[in-house]
Amino acid sequence: MIHRYVLHNQEIREAAEPTLTPGQLGLLAGWGVFSTIRVYDGVLFEFDRHYARMKRDAQLMRVPFTLPAEEMKRRLLELIRANQAENATLRVIVVRNRGGLWEGPGVAPECDLIGLTADVAEWGRTVRLGVVANARYAASPFAGTKVLSWGQNLTWYEQAHIDGFDEVVLLNERGEVAECTSANIFAVFGSKVFTPPLSSGCLPGVTRDVLLHDVRIPGLSIEERALRLEDLAAADQVMITSTTRQLLPVVHIEGIQVRNASRACEELQQAFSRHVDEYVAAHRGAAVQAS
Numbered sequence: 001m002i003h004r005y006v007l008h009n010q011e012i013r014e015a016a017e018p019t020l021t022p023g024q025l026g027l028l029a030g031w032g033v034f035s036t037i038r039v040y041d042g043v044l045f046e047f048d049r050h051y052a053r054m055k056r057d058a059q060l061m062r063v064p065f066t067l068p069a070e071e072m073k074r075r076l077l078e079l080i081r082a083n084q085a086e087n088a089t090l091r092v093i094v095v096r097n098r099g100g101l102w103e104g105p106g107v108a109p110e111c112d113l114i115g116l117t118a119d120v121a122e123w124g125r126t127v128r129l130g131v132v133a134n135a136r137y138a139a140s141p142f143a144g145t146k147v148l149s150w151g152q153n154l155t156w157y158e159q160a161h162i163d164g165f166d167e168v169v170l171l172n173e174r175g176e177v178a179e180c181t182s183a184n185i186f187a188v189f190g191s192k193v194f195t196p197p198l199s200s201g202c203l204p205g206v207t208r209d210v211l212l213h214d215v216r217i218p219g220l221s222i223e224e225r226a227l228r229l230e231d232l233a234a235a236d237q238v239m240i241t242s243t244t245r246q247l248l249p250v251v252h253i254e255g256i257q258v259r260n261a262s263r264a265c266e267e268l269q270q271a272f273s274r275h276v277d278e279y280v281a282a283h284r285g286a287a288v289q290a291s
Contacts, residue, residue: 003083007075007115012082015116023104024112026063026095030149032111033057033065034093035206037076038243039117042086043280045243047073049206054094057145063096064110076115085117089244093148123245127166128252129180131229132156135170136178138201146203153181167240169229169253172201177227183242184208185250187227187235188264194231197224207241207272215271220264229256237262246272 005012008019026032035050044050051069058065076092079085093114097107135156137143160168160181167180179185179202186195195212196202211222232238238250238258247269250258 002116002118003085003088005079005082007079007113009109009113010075012078020112021104021107023102023107024095024097025100025103025107026097026111026148028102029100030147030151031061031063032093032095032148033061033063033146034091034148035146036243037090037092038120039080039085039088039090040276040280041284042077042080043283044073044076044080044090045276045279046206046210049209050092053146053204053206054092057147058094060142060145061096061147063094065094067094067113072113075113079115079117083117087120088117089120091116091118095148121244123248124166125248126251127240127248128164129240129250130160130163130165130168130254131171132168133171133175134173135168136172136201138172138174138176138178138199140201143201144198144203157181165252165254169232171229175228176200177229177232178202179205180240183240183245185227185232186211186222186239186241187232188237188239188262189235191219191221193220193222193264193268194225194227195222196227200226205241206243207246210272210275211241211268215268215275217267217271220267229253233257233259235259237264239265239268 002015006015013019033054035054037050038045055065095112098110156168170178172178177196178200184205186193198204232253233256237260239247241247247265249265252258
Protein backbone atom coordinates (compact mmCIF):
# COMPACT_ATOMS: atom_id res chain seq x y z
CA MET A 1 0.00 0.00 0.00
CA ILE A 2 1.26 3.49 -0.81
CA HIS A 3 2.26 5.91 1.93
CA ARG A 4 0.22 8.82 3.27
CA TYR A 5 1.43 11.55 0.90
CA VAL A 6 1.72 11.68 -2.88
CA LEU A 7 3.37 14.11 -5.26
CA HIS A 8 1.04 15.72 -7.80
CA ASN A 9 2.94 18.09 -10.09
CA GLN A 10 4.42 20.64 -7.65
CA GLU A 11 2.37 19.78 -4.56
CA ILE A 12 2.61 17.17 -1.82
CA ARG A 13 -0.92 16.03 -1.01
CA GLU A 14 -2.76 13.47 1.08
CA ALA A 15 -3.09 10.27 -0.94
CA ALA A 16 -6.83 10.13 -0.17
CA GLU A 17 -7.38 13.66 -1.50
CA PRO A 18 -8.97 13.75 -4.99
CA THR A 19 -6.43 15.21 -7.43
CA LEU A 20 -7.00 13.51 -10.79
CA THR A 21 -9.96 13.80 -13.18
CA PRO A 22 -11.61 11.33 -15.60
CA GLY A 23 -10.87 13.73 -18.47
CA GLN A 24 -7.12 13.16 -18.25
CA LEU A 25 -6.60 11.14 -21.41
CA GLY A 26 -3.62 9.20 -20.14
CA LEU A 27 -5.58 7.80 -17.19
CA LEU A 28 -8.28 6.44 -19.50
CA ALA A 29 -5.92 5.08 -22.16
CA GLY A 30 -2.87 4.13 -20.13
CA TRP A 31 -0.99 6.81 -22.08
CA GLY A 32 2.00 7.64 -19.99
CA VAL A 33 5.37 6.37 -18.80
CA PHE A 34 6.68 5.39 -15.39
CA SER A 35 9.65 4.03 -13.50
CA THR A 36 10.16 2.36 -10.15
CA ILE A 37 13.14 3.65 -8.18
CA ARG A 38 14.69 2.21 -5.05
CA VAL A 39 15.40 4.72 -2.28
CA TYR A 40 18.42 3.96 -0.07
CA ASP A 41 19.12 6.28 2.89
CA GLY A 42 17.22 9.08 1.14
CA VAL A 43 19.10 8.64 -2.16
CA LEU A 44 17.27 7.92 -5.42
CA PHE A 45 19.38 5.01 -6.67
CA GLU A 46 20.55 5.43 -10.29
CA PHE A 47 18.08 8.28 -10.81
CA ASP A 48 19.80 9.48 -13.98
CA ARG A 49 19.36 6.07 -15.62
CA HIS A 50 15.67 5.99 -14.68
CA TYR A 51 15.14 9.53 -15.92
CA ALA A 52 16.90 8.86 -19.25
CA ARG A 53 14.77 5.77 -19.89
CA MET A 54 11.55 7.63 -19.06
CA LYS A 55 12.50 10.49 -21.36
CA ARG A 56 13.30 8.09 -24.20
CA ASP A 57 10.05 6.16 -23.72
CA ALA A 58 8.05 9.39 -23.46
CA GLN A 59 9.44 10.64 -26.76
CA LEU A 60 8.58 7.35 -28.45
CA MET A 61 5.05 7.36 -26.99
CA ARG A 62 4.47 11.10 -27.63
CA VAL A 63 4.03 11.81 -23.95
CA PRO A 64 5.02 15.42 -23.05
CA PHE A 65 8.13 15.28 -20.90
CA THR A 66 9.74 18.65 -20.33
CA LEU A 67 10.58 18.65 -16.62
CA PRO A 68 14.37 18.84 -16.16
CA ALA A 69 16.01 15.97 -14.29
CA GLU A 70 17.14 18.07 -11.32
CA GLU A 71 13.69 19.58 -10.86
CA MET A 72 12.03 16.17 -10.94
CA LYS A 73 14.58 14.85 -8.45
CA ARG A 74 13.97 17.81 -6.12
CA ARG A 75 10.22 17.17 -6.08
CA LEU A 76 10.67 13.44 -5.49
CA LEU A 77 13.03 14.10 -2.59
CA GLU A 78 10.33 16.34 -1.06
CA LEU A 79 7.93 13.40 -1.27
CA ILE A 80 10.47 11.10 0.39
CA ARG A 81 10.86 13.54 3.28
CA ALA A 82 7.09 14.00 3.65
CA ASN A 83 6.58 10.24 3.92
CA GLN A 84 9.77 9.63 5.92
CA ALA A 85 10.52 7.08 3.22
CA GLU A 86 14.32 7.16 3.32
CA ASN A 87 14.42 3.41 2.58
CA ALA A 88 11.50 2.60 0.32
CA THR A 89 10.25 2.00 -3.20
CA LEU A 90 9.25 5.04 -5.24
CA ARG A 91 7.15 5.14 -8.39
CA VAL A 92 7.28 8.17 -10.64
CA ILE A 93 4.71 8.61 -13.41
CA VAL A 94 4.23 11.08 -16.25
CA VAL A 95 0.66 11.01 -17.59
CA ARG A 96 -0.38 12.57 -20.89
CA ASN A 97 -3.50 14.68 -20.31
CA ARG A 98 -4.66 16.03 -23.64
CA GLY A 99 -5.62 14.90 -27.13
CA GLY A 100 -8.34 12.78 -28.70
CA LEU A 101 -12.09 12.41 -28.33
CA TRP A 102 -12.15 11.73 -24.59
CA GLU A 103 -10.16 14.72 -23.38
CA GLY A 104 -12.02 16.41 -20.55
CA PRO A 105 -12.77 20.11 -20.13
CA GLY A 106 -10.49 22.20 -17.95
CA VAL A 107 -7.46 19.91 -18.22
CA ALA A 108 -4.81 22.58 -18.66
CA PRO A 109 -1.36 20.98 -18.35
CA GLU A 110 -0.22 18.71 -21.15
CA CYS A 111 0.97 16.16 -18.60
CA ASP A 112 0.88 15.40 -14.89
CA LEU A 113 3.78 14.29 -12.72
CA ILE A 114 2.78 11.81 -10.02
CA GLY A 115 5.01 10.34 -7.33
CA LEU A 116 4.18 7.56 -4.87
CA THR A 117 6.20 5.75 -2.22
CA ALA A 118 5.64 2.38 -0.56
CA ASP A 119 7.45 -0.02 1.73
CA VAL A 120 9.98 -2.34 0.11
CA ALA A 121 8.38 -5.67 -0.83
CA GLU A 122 9.57 -8.94 0.69
CA TRP A 123 10.40 -11.18 -2.28
CA GLY A 124 11.92 -14.19 -0.58
CA ARG A 125 15.31 -15.72 -1.42
CA THR A 126 14.47 -17.70 -4.58
CA VAL A 127 11.87 -17.66 -7.36
CA ARG A 128 9.75 -20.18 -9.24
CA LEU A 129 8.81 -19.23 -12.80
CA GLY A 130 5.93 -20.16 -15.07
CA VAL A 131 6.12 -19.69 -18.85
CA VAL A 132 3.93 -17.62 -21.19
CA ALA A 133 4.36 -18.03 -24.95
CA ASN A 134 3.97 -15.13 -27.42
CA ALA A 135 3.87 -12.64 -24.57
CA ARG A 136 6.29 -10.12 -26.10
CA TYR A 137 6.25 -8.88 -29.69
CA ALA A 138 9.89 -8.09 -30.31
CA ALA A 139 9.25 -6.59 -33.75
CA SER A 140 7.05 -3.82 -32.33
CA PRO A 141 8.59 -0.32 -32.36
CA PHE A 142 7.24 0.02 -28.81
CA ALA A 143 8.88 -3.15 -27.48
CA GLY A 144 10.80 -2.49 -24.29
CA THR A 145 8.94 0.69 -23.32
CA LYS A 146 7.70 1.06 -19.75
CA VAL A 147 4.20 2.45 -20.22
CA LEU A 148 1.13 2.76 -18.01
CA SER A 149 -0.71 0.11 -20.04
CA TRP A 150 0.51 -2.58 -17.66
CA GLY A 151 -2.65 -4.67 -17.37
CA GLN A 152 -1.31 -7.68 -19.30
CA ASN A 153 1.73 -7.93 -17.04
CA LEU A 154 -0.41 -7.69 -13.92
CA THR A 155 -2.76 -10.39 -15.24
CA TRP A 156 0.11 -12.78 -15.99
CA TYR A 157 1.68 -12.02 -12.62
CA GLU A 158 -1.59 -12.67 -10.79
CA GLN A 159 -2.14 -15.92 -12.67
CA ALA A 160 1.41 -17.02 -11.85
CA HIS A 161 0.60 -16.83 -8.15
CA ILE A 162 -2.66 -18.72 -8.67
CA ASP A 163 -0.63 -21.45 -10.41
CA GLY A 164 1.96 -21.63 -7.62
CA PHE A 165 4.70 -19.57 -9.25
CA ASP A 166 6.34 -16.30 -8.22
CA GLU A 167 6.76 -14.87 -11.74
CA VAL A 168 6.65 -15.94 -15.38
CA VAL A 169 9.13 -16.13 -18.24
CA LEU A 170 7.71 -14.21 -21.19
CA LEU A 171 8.64 -15.57 -24.62
CA ASN A 172 8.54 -13.49 -27.79
CA GLU A 173 7.04 -14.40 -31.16
CA ARG A 174 10.22 -16.29 -32.11
CA GLY A 175 10.06 -18.49 -29.02
CA GLU A 176 13.01 -16.68 -27.44
CA VAL A 177 13.19 -15.69 -23.79
CA ALA A 178 12.48 -11.97 -23.42
CA GLU A 179 11.99 -11.19 -19.71
CA CYS A 180 9.56 -11.57 -16.82
CA THR A 181 6.60 -9.29 -16.15
CA SER A 182 8.72 -6.99 -13.97
CA ALA A 183 12.24 -8.42 -14.10
CA ASN A 184 15.04 -9.22 -16.50
CA ILE A 185 16.52 -12.71 -16.72
CA PHE A 186 20.12 -13.97 -16.79
CA ALA A 187 21.63 -17.41 -17.41
CA VAL A 188 25.06 -18.56 -16.26
CA PHE A 189 27.28 -20.84 -18.34
CA GLY A 190 30.61 -21.41 -16.61
CA SER A 191 32.45 -18.08 -16.60
CA LYS A 192 29.90 -16.35 -18.86
CA VAL A 193 26.59 -14.77 -17.89
CA PHE A 194 24.09 -14.00 -20.65
CA THR A 195 20.94 -11.90 -20.72
CA PRO A 196 18.56 -11.50 -23.68
CA PRO A 197 19.38 -8.55 -25.96
CA LEU A 198 16.96 -5.64 -26.31
CA SER A 199 16.01 -7.08 -29.72
CA SER A 200 14.21 -9.84 -27.78
CA GLY A 201 11.59 -7.27 -26.76
CA CYS A 202 12.73 -6.98 -23.16
CA LEU A 203 12.70 -3.83 -21.07
CA PRO A 204 16.14 -2.23 -20.59
CA GLY A 205 16.06 -2.61 -16.81
CA VAL A 206 18.27 -0.38 -14.69
CA THR A 207 19.66 -3.29 -12.64
CA ARG A 208 20.33 -5.12 -15.93
CA ASP A 209 22.19 -2.09 -17.23
CA VAL A 210 24.29 -1.78 -14.05
CA LEU A 211 25.29 -5.44 -14.28
CA LEU A 212 26.20 -5.14 -17.96
CA HIS A 213 28.25 -1.97 -17.67
CA ASP A 214 29.32 -1.27 -14.07
CA VAL A 215 29.69 -4.49 -12.09
CA ARG A 216 32.95 -6.35 -12.60
CA ILE A 217 33.99 -9.72 -11.14
CA PRO A 218 37.34 -11.24 -12.12
CA GLY A 219 36.85 -14.34 -14.25
CA LEU A 220 33.17 -13.62 -14.96
CA SER A 221 31.85 -11.83 -18.06
CA ILE A 222 28.31 -10.52 -18.59
CA GLU A 223 27.02 -10.24 -22.15
CA GLU A 224 23.85 -10.11 -24.25
CA ARG A 225 22.81 -13.23 -26.15
CA ALA A 226 19.55 -14.67 -27.43
CA LEU A 227 18.24 -17.38 -25.11
CA ARG A 228 15.59 -20.07 -25.44
CA LEU A 229 14.01 -22.30 -22.81
CA GLU A 230 16.43 -25.10 -23.66
CA ASP A 231 19.30 -22.70 -22.87
CA LEU A 232 17.82 -22.06 -19.44
CA ALA A 233 17.64 -25.82 -18.90
CA ALA A 234 21.30 -26.19 -19.87
CA ALA A 235 22.53 -23.24 -17.79
CA ASP A 236 24.52 -23.69 -14.59
CA GLN A 237 22.25 -21.13 -12.94
CA VAL A 238 19.33 -18.84 -13.85
CA MET A 239 18.50 -15.60 -12.05
CA ILE A 240 16.19 -12.62 -12.36
CA THR A 241 16.94 -8.97 -11.63
CA SER A 242 14.90 -5.87 -10.92
CA THR A 243 15.06 -2.60 -9.01
CA THR A 244 13.17 -3.96 -6.02
CA ARG A 245 14.47 -7.56 -6.07
CA GLN A 246 18.11 -6.84 -6.96
CA LEU A 247 19.21 -10.43 -7.90
CA LEU A 248 17.34 -13.63 -7.09
CA PRO A 249 18.23 -17.21 -8.15
CA VAL A 250 15.62 -19.27 -9.99
CA VAL A 251 14.97 -22.74 -8.53
CA HIS A 252 12.17 -23.91 -10.85
CA ILE A 253 10.86 -23.13 -14.34
CA GLU A 254 7.63 -24.68 -15.58
CA GLY A 255 8.30 -27.64 -17.87
CA ILE A 256 12.09 -27.77 -17.54
CA GLN A 257 14.69 -28.78 -14.99
CA VAL A 258 16.79 -25.93 -13.60
CA ARG A 259 20.30 -26.48 -12.36
CA ASN A 260 21.89 -24.58 -9.50
CA ALA A 261 25.53 -25.43 -10.07
CA SER A 262 27.07 -21.96 -9.81
CA ARG A 263 27.71 -19.27 -7.21
CA ALA A 264 27.52 -16.51 -9.83
CA CYS A 265 24.24 -15.08 -8.51
CA GLU A 266 25.64 -14.81 -4.98
CA GLU A 267 28.87 -13.22 -6.23
CA LEU A 268 27.05 -10.78 -8.49
CA GLN A 269 24.68 -9.84 -5.67
CA GLN A 270 27.64 -9.05 -3.44
CA ALA A 271 29.21 -6.93 -6.18
CA PHE A 272 25.91 -5.20 -6.86
CA SER A 273 25.49 -4.43 -3.15
CA ARG A 274 28.93 -2.82 -3.15
CA HIS A 275 27.87 -0.71 -6.15
CA VAL A 276 24.75 0.40 -4.27
CA ASP A 277 26.81 1.35 -1.19
CA GLU A 278 29.28 3.33 -3.31
CA TYR A 279 26.51 5.09 -5.21
CA VAL A 280 24.63 6.04 -2.04
CA ALA A 281 27.82 7.30 -0.36
CA ALA A 282 28.65 9.43 -3.42
CA HIS A 283 25.15 10.94 -3.70
CA ARG A 284 24.00 11.24 -0.06
CA GLY A 285 25.43 14.73 0.28
CA ALA A 286 23.54 15.97 -2.77
CA ALA A 287 20.29 14.50 -1.44
CA VAL A 288 20.75 16.25 1.91
CA GLN A 289 21.65 19.50 0.17
CA ALA A 290 18.47 19.33 -1.91
CA SER A 291 16.44 19.25 1.30
